[in-house]
Amino acid sequence: MTFSPQLEAKFAKLLGSYPPGRQRSAMIPMLMFAQDEIGQVTQELVEEVASRIGCTPLQVEEVLTYYSMLHKKPLGKYHVQICTNISCMLTGGTELWEHACGKLHIGHREVAPDGLFSLEEVECIGACSWAPAVQVNYDFHHQVTPEKLDQLLAGLRSANAV
Amino acid sequence: MLYNEPSPHEVKILTRRFGLPDSASIKTYLKTDGYVAFEKALKMKPEEIIAEVKVSNLRGRGGAGFPTGMKWSFVPRTSPKPKYIVVNADESEPGTCKDRVLIENDPHQLIEGMLIAALAVDAHAGYIYIRGEYRYLIDIMDKAIAEAYEHGYLGRNLLGSNFHFDAFTHTGAGAYECGEESALLESLEGKRGVPRIRPPFPAVVGAFQSPTILNNVETFCAAPAILRDGGAAFAALGIPKAGGTKMTCLSGHVNKPGVYELPLGFPVKTMIEEVGGGIRNGRKLKAFVPGGSSCPVLTAAECEGLTMDYDAMARVKSMLGSGGVVVMDEDTCIVKVALRVMRFYAHESCGWCIPCREGTTWLRKLLQRFHDGHGQRSDIVLIGDLAKNMLGRTFCPLGDAAAMPTISFVEKFREEFEAHLDGRPCPFEHAEQLVMQ
Amino acid sequence: MPDPVKLTIDGKAVEAAPGTLVIEAAKCVGINIPSFCYYEGLSLQAACRMCLVEVEKAPKLMAACTLPVAEGMVVRTETPVVAEARKYTLEFLLTNHPLDCPVCDKGGECELQDMVFRYGAGESRFVENKIHVEEKQWSPVVFYDGPRCILCFRCVRICNEGMGVGALGIVNRGAVSEIAPNHGDHLECDECGMCIDICPVGALTSGTYRYKTRPWEMEHVGAICTHCSNGCKTTLGVRNGKIIRGNNHDRSGINGEFLCIKGRYGFDFTSHPERLQSPQMRVNGKLEPVSWSIALAAVAKKFGAALASDGRIGVIGSTHTSNEENHYLQKFARGVLRTNNIDHHRSGDVVTLLDALSGTTGSLASTADLYESKAVLVAGADLSSEQPFLAFQIRGNYRHHQAHVYVVTENEVREDGIAAESVRIARGGELEGIRSLAERLKTESELAIVFGDSVKGEAVRDLVAFGSSLGIPVKYVALVDYSNSRGALDMGLVPELLPGYQPSNRPGMTIGEMLDSDSLDVLWVVGANPLKASALRAADAFVVVQEMFLTETAQRADVVLPAASAYEKTGTVTNVCGEVQRLSAGPSTMGAKPDLEIIGLIAREMGQAAAAGPWAPDKVFAEIRATVKGYDVPMPVISAGGAAHTTPVNGRIPVESRPDLIHSSRDTLFTSGTLGRYSRMLGSVMEGRRR
Ligand SMILES: Cc1cc2nc3c(=O)[nH]c(=O)nc-3n(C[C@H](O)[C@H](O)[C@H](O)COP(=O)(O)O)c2cc1C
Ligand code: SF4
Ligand code: SF4
Ligand code: SF4
């Protein structure tokens, strides 16, 4: 498998970050960074990572299915993650989630037909004091109201159109 | 970046650089006493460093509150194995968002804290395990690490000594359980986030089968201040047996939610009413969770005279936890809160042990049915029973973390559960909608 | 030995070595602490929480499976609090269990059923929906029913740790965690079925046994696997004269719970439709079924005529028949048929090894030695594929005793994964490879050397000389192929050697010579298939074959006599390490007879019964014990189903060793000579691999 030079450089750095013989440590970071580049964790990626760190594809599979941020299916270009955990729930997170589902006509871990957006109801993302919180890919959005969410989605949609 | 206004009640030790221009840069850091504590520590003997930390009465800020100096002293310094420093930046306890701002605004403080710990136990490498969602913090941290290498605070022969130290960031990938120290170490080694059998504890057998100091971000961030100004000064900020300040994350129904650095022993009422600006929309306080969703809930009545510290919280059978204070007003449906909390634990249970794996899932289904109006009177007893059957019997504390708040919800708010019986709709649903508008 | 730790369990005083786990210490005083995830010999999990016990001064219940004993510790294993914890853990466990016991294969021998019976709640308070997942077939052998799985991870560990395969893993997390195979939707593994056997519930089931019967409807017979030379005990479940399953769940025998696919599933050749059930005789050039009396009469007549005319008779014996049969066969051949033309297919140079070791004692390794020796060297064999149980022993030794393992082979082998050092060297060059390890080997305190058929003749002598030069105790195993390859040698199925490696003063023809002779009058083949690879030169030779199937050799026969398999008769066999174990008769195949009986009947028909002697297995074994050197083994051990280590000779064996005759057929995990060809289970696995 070929990756961008930047990702290859990241991999090289990662593989040098752990004590000798402990290259398996790089598994999760490698999967995460590679997923960012190719959009999902494919079987090919699983095998590639396994061979680079010296373990079996099954061992990678065991790990990747454990972590909720690693996805075997592709996500939307903008993965909209809405927290409904306690602090967010108390401040309108649940309603925000329902609003987003209605707006995008998709549900939990679903991708819109045009592939632009996907939705996920997530657990606490560490923005409780500025709840309700939303993460689009890795970007945080604080104190989000349904109106603000609409603007955000519209902004992303038009940014994508140009 | 600051996401909320500071409060005049704050005692700014760990957050002293917050708000300074370019606060995350090494330039700002060096201008404001940065790495002074490390220089001082370089000249100290390891046991002197540990003694200073013991004097400070610093207790772990990750949730369990274990005395940090004592933890460091457990590391067999003379073991031929390499030793490691591991920073727990997995911050996933619902209600908690303090480590994030500590790293975002002052990453060098964390590096310096790691260096001090490394000197105390003769470690030469450290890993910062950052939860996957905090990707931007990895960039901030990596930049700070690069700066530190450039300025000779990381790498070989630091400040002309023969001390070496390398620091690395490591990303998680979405798993609350990886905040538990031994599961974190498994994850760091490229495995499923399943806890290890303990003992041995990480201090003896930790990362890569070697002795390891594993602390929370905030704990490490306190070390520079302790070494710089002395353990006694740090201790004096707090109360006896619990020194210093605590990063407190106020969330929920307060007017001024935010992360505030408050001295240990801070009165709860002042915290909610003044720091937090009181309950929003002029409502009354119903309950609050003092330290993240794992802590038993406390009622408004229990706030009277209560202070934010380890022992005071233990006396009311709750915990200071991670400092995630979730405030709930009178219109909050406790059944809904209980359900949401259990959904979280069922989602995050690693699945290793039977009571937690099956107990959380059962309770989640039961509470869902209950909140939907299909509950039976016997279910109320069953909820408490099931939680008690998990308590103390699971492999790691996540099971307890799910059980404890649940038990407190049914015990303290039984009437709210009863109000959901007989097919009645959630009595708070309407009130909540009002708040939303 | 460090001082033992003293503690109290349920009021009983217990002494245990430091580090002993409470669950094991309790066993010593007859207290059985319940457990699902704990399994002796596998890594610790502390996952199921069934073993929670009360420990004085501990703030909460402690898991006995991970708690080491401590001085003065006071443990209570059956208090009301403990019983309650177990009851509720079971209640949790059953929330997602389908409770389809009536149709579950494990019904009757399910650990979950037993546990619920012992501690369980009368009724469940669980009224929510269960998660349903369809059952999956992962291989011809392995089926997985997720909802029944209690996630004890025994299967994952036995596959990883015990087998060194790592074909099973844990995927997903929380309540939807499940076991997964290594290739997405299917398994590629040893197909040993260890995971199925070790599964405490009916989550893993086997393709052969599924839905065939209930455990209590079977008779359980302790047999010895009739495939490779390792001699594993396999408990056959027999119903209506048919073998339904094989396992060694009771961990009896030398192999503990171990069985490879052949021992566990490869019994199905016994009921193959082509199994011979009637004697056959060549009539007008075609083999036709005849009665036993006609067939025996024909054989006796031909044998008698050959004897009378001083004709040349050749006898080829088997590597699967019992010691009794082999002994009786050679005695009959040498005594009655007056021929030394007797041989079998030789697969390892045991003769040279024994000769080279003459004068030493304790130099032959037992299977237990491979598990205990501080260091083990494997030369010229892909052990995990060809000698599965020996490989299992070595892996166990590495895991439990941190044994140093050395490997000298041509290709990569599984043992490399645990090796302190591996040397790659072409076949035949093993000795050179071994010598290159001399410095490291000298630092060991003891060594067991296991070598394949490429180390033979002079190389074996050199190996023994090298071993002695190390200055440490060294034990050896000369690998051989089949379940009684070793016994065939010990019993003198060789032209130049009598039983017990006594030289014959008038050596006869070898297999090759017999087949190549143009003047052979009679060829008698007992349980072998020499004509698969070679032709019989003597076109007029009268060929008698005792066989289970119409093999290439049987097809050439003039008389074919249907033989019983090793699972259908009594007697003893000797494994690769020289351990003698007893066979017991499980099922029976109509029409077939044990070879011993067939030979006896031929003798009687010839009027030579007296000369041949009695053909009851016990009587023959008594004679073996009395006359064959090294076989004077303790009877109680044998009768009780144990294994007795033989020490064949101790003096020189003054015959020319014949390395040229030694060839291993290198059967893999999924082949087993003729037997393998008639096992549908092995066939379907091989088929699956080819695809
Ligand atoms: C389920 C669970 C989740 C935890 N999550 C975190 C976490 O996100 N961050 C953290 O610092 N500690 C967390 N902890 C506590 C750690 O196990 C550990 O006690 C702590 O990191 C030690 O550091 P300290 O002594 O500085 O608090 C968690 C514990 C449990 C049982
Ligand atoms: S309590 Fe058990 S299942 Fe739950 S997270 Fe801990 S080990 Fe995993
Ligand atoms: S399949 Fe059987 S052995 Fe494997 S984890 Fe499930 S219950 Fe245990
Ligand atoms: S290792 Fe050999 S003896 Fe043991 S079960 Fe397998 S084939 Fe049979």
Ligand code: FES
């Ligand atoms: S609860 Fe939503 S970010 Fe913490």
Ligand code: FES
């Ligand atoms: S046997 Fe101890 S936890 Fe499973």
